[in-house]
Amino acid sequence: MDPTTSMYVAQGIHGIAYGMILFLIASGLNIIFGMMGILNMAHASFFMLAGYFCYQVIAITGSFWAALFLAPVFGAGAGILMERIFLRKLHAFGHLGELILTVGIGQVILAFVKIFWGTESLPVQVPPILEGMVNFGGLEYPIYRLFVIGLALVVLVFMSLLLYKTRLGKIVRAAVSDRDMVNALGINIPVVFMFVFGIGTWLAGVAGVAIAPILTVFPGLADQVGMDAFIVVVTGGFGSLAGSFIVAIIFGLLSSYGVQFLSQLAPVLMVAFMAIVLAIRPNGLMGVEEK
Amino acid sequence: MNKTTKTILWLVLLVILVFYPKIFGVYYTNVFVTFAVFAVYAVALNVLLGFTGLLSFGHAMFFGAGGYGTALALKHIEGLALLPAIGIGFLSATVLAMILCPLVVRVSGTAFAMMHLAFGQLLYVLALKLRGITGGEDGIGNFPIPPFSIPGLISIPMKGAPENFYYLAMVILGVSLWLMWFFTKTPFGQIQVGLRDNAKRIDYLGYKVPQSKAVIYVISGAFAGVAGSVYGLFHNLVSADGSLGILVSFAPITAAMIGGIGSFFGPILGTAVFQIIEEVTIRFTDRVELVMGVILIMVIMFAPRGIVGFITTMKQRWQSPSAAGAKKEKTS
Numbered sequence: 001m002d003p004t005t006s007m008y009v010a011q012g013i014h015g016i017a018y019g020m021i022l023f024l025i026a027s028g029l030n031i032i033f034g035m036m037g038i039l040n041m042a043h044a045s046f047f048m049l050a051g052y053f054c055y056q057v058i059a060i061t062g063s064f065w066a067a068l069f070l071a072p073v074f075g076a077g078a079g080i081l082m083e084r085i086f087l088r089k090l091h092a093f094g095h096l097g098e099l100i101l102t103v104g105i106g107q108v109i110l111a112f113v114k115i116f117w118g119t120e121s122l123p124v125q126v127p128p129i130l131e132g133m134v135n136f137g138g139l140e141y142p143i144y145r146l147f148v149i150g151l152a153l154v155v156l157v158f159m160s161l162l163l164y165k166t167r168l169g170k171i172v173r174a175a176v177s178d179r180d181m182v183n184a185l186g187i188n189i190p191v192v193f194m195f196v197f198g199i200g201t202w203l204a205g206v207a208g209v210a211i212a213p214i215l216t217v218f219p220g221l222a223d224q225v226g227m228d229a230f231i232v233v234v235t236g237g238f239g240s241l242a243g244s245f246i247v248a249i250i251f252g253l254l255s256s257y258g259v260q261f262l263s264q265l266a267p268v269l270m271v272a273f274m275a276i277v278l279a280i281r282p283n284g285l286m287g288v289e290e291k
Numbered sequence: 292m293n294k295t296t297k298t299i300l301w302l303v304l305l306v307i308l309v310f311y312p313k314i315f316g317v318y319y320t321n322v323f324v325t326f327a328v329f330a331v332y333a334v335a336l337n338v339l340l341g342f343t344g345l346l347s348f349g350h351a352m353f354f355g356a357g358g359y360g361t362a363l364a365l366k367h368i369e370g371l372a373l374l375p376a377i378g379i380g381f382l383s384a385t386v387l388a389m390i391l392c393p394l395v396v397r398v399s400g401t402a403f404a405m406m407h408l409a410f411g412q413l414l415y416v417l418a419l420k421l422r423g424i425t426g427g428e429d430g431i432g433n434f435p436i437p438p439f440s441i442p443g444l445i446s447i448p449m450k451g452a453p454e455n456f457y458y459l460a461m462v463i464l465g466v467s468l469w470l471m472w473f474f475t476k477t478p479f480g481q482i483q484v485g486l487r488d489n490a491k492r493i494d495y496l497g498y499k500v501p502q503s504k505a506v507i508y509v510i511s512g513a514f515a516g517v518a519g520s521v522y523g524l525f526h527n528l529v530s531a532d533g534s535l536g537i538l539v540s541f542a543p544i545t546a547a548m549i550g551g552i553g554s555f556f557g558p559i560l561g562t563a564v565f566q567i568i569e570e571v572t573i574r575f576t577d578r579v580e581l582v583m584g585v586i587l588i589m590v591i592m593f594a595p596r597g598i599v600g601f602i603t604t605m606k607q608r609w610q611s612p613s614a615a616g617a618k619k620e621k622t623s
Contacts, residue, residue: 104587111581282402
């Protein structure tokens with residue numbers, strides 16, 4: 001491959017890797033919204049929290065693999081706690097209350113992160129096997145980003161199997177379309193909600209660990225990546241995982257090629273894309289109209 | 292309360308406002324101007340949110356449009372007087388709202404909120420990136436602030452005179468508040484409550500739903516623009532983060548929620564509470580976000596209808612315990 005082509009390919013894979021991470025966060029947000037109708041503004045904070053947990057687990061055990069397993073689980077635990085203690089009591093007062101509550105929780109998480117870990121960026125080391133470059137046909141590419149793409153695909157397959165092939169997934173999908181009916185059939189909806197919230201924050205946690213070695217961990221992480229993920233869900237359409245996936249990949253590619261060609265206006269491309277999509281389809285690319 | 296007591300209370304308030312800078316000094320005068328700006332901004336948002344039931348996630352774009360409009364006009368037009376400059380801020384927010392309203396009146400609920408998020412972010416990013424016009428991250432600063440003058444009569448300098456600016460800001464913001472208050476009391480203003488509660492019925496009654504929404508939307512945007520314009524003049528600086536950022540969009544929503552979105556004065560109360568908390572916590576700790584977050588959580592958990600809602604419930608319970616119980620059942 002000549003250098004120009006390989007540069008384009010490398011930028012493309014960069015874009016897909018970032019898109020995959022965005023999709024991991026966005027899918028969690030989307031599942032929570034689709035099923036529970038909660039716009040979780042604290043979602044990105046759990047993503048950041050998992051990044052810090054990852055740093056902490058590595059500092060204690062020295063193993064990235066342990067962090068990859070444990071940090072998302074801790075993140076999910078924190079999410080479930082928040083759902084049980086706060087959100088559940090608030091459901092009667094509508095979406096706006098939940099919105100403000102999750103904004104408040106995001107602020108508290110930010111404050112705690114600053115108290116425990118300080119404000120500087122913390123580096124996260126990847127294990128030796130993921131370090132370095134891989135060479136295919138003259139193209140040098142960092143292994144870790146390929147690993148991120150692979151990880152996201154594995155999680156994606158696992159999630160779709162869970163949602164479409166198991167009884168639990170059937171219940172979750174049924175509850176998305178008619179919560180009261182499913183409740184009337186004798187299924188304990190609050191427990192299912194808790195489970196869904198856990199899965200959602202777990203997905204954010206996996207993304208947090210995956211991005212930690214690339215961007216390092218710092219308190220602004222939630223704002224920086226979280227906003228992008230939120231925009232992905234909005235543009236793809238609330239409740240549509242396929243929409244999120246398509247838009248996440250488009251955004252990933254837009255941001256990587258955008259930085260290359262129009263470095264000044266790269267962020268404008270993404271929001272302009274969102275504004276155009278929403279102006280034509282107010283409920284998002286593949287969203288359905290509210291009832 | 293009868294009419295005389297009310298008049299006396301308003302007069303007392305007026306006297307306090309007039310002598311406020313003399314009593315509290317420059318620092319608290321400036322704090323109060325900030326409070327007043329955000330109070331008007333929150334009330335403008337609440338016209339949309341509380342009365343019409345439309346949540347805008349990007350109201351900062353009107354706030355920012357007002358600020359940038361005034362700042363750009365003062366920077367580029369030689370010898371522009373003060374009131375026309377504020378008028379240009381008002382107009383630019385109005386025009387922005389008019390451009391957007393054909394798109395946004397078609398939807399409500401989450402789609403409405405998200406669309407505003409999109410346009411708000413678009414304007415924010417554009418303001419950051421179009422350095423030639425907006426100055427990028429630095430914003431537009433040090434634009435000339437003309438004196439307030441009526442030709443041939445008076446000329447009051449505004450630059451470097453916080454006390455004079457305080458009176459100007461109070462008059463402009465007070466008039467804005469009064470106009471919005473008046474608007475919600477007109478028959479047309481009453482339609483918006485109907486739009487919130489049952490848009491279909493309003494349609495059957497023969498009112499045009501999208502058009503009515505559009506008018507309310509433009510009014511809400513325009514007054515947010517006035518607040519933004521005064522804010523820009525007050526700091527002599529308009530920047531992307533200070534006037535268009537997502538936090539500027541969130542501030543009035545949280546203020547309205549804390550104060551109580553059902554009432555006209557709720558957002559003012561909410562803004563005051565926020566301002567006081569910020570002033571107090573900054574003295575003792577750097578962890579403003581922790582205090583803010585905890586307060587948001589507490590209010591939502593224990594007074595979901597805001598401070599005004601909380602007071603109303605308490606009042607009802609005080610007057611007749613049984614009635615309050617019945618009311619509570621109805622709302623939950």
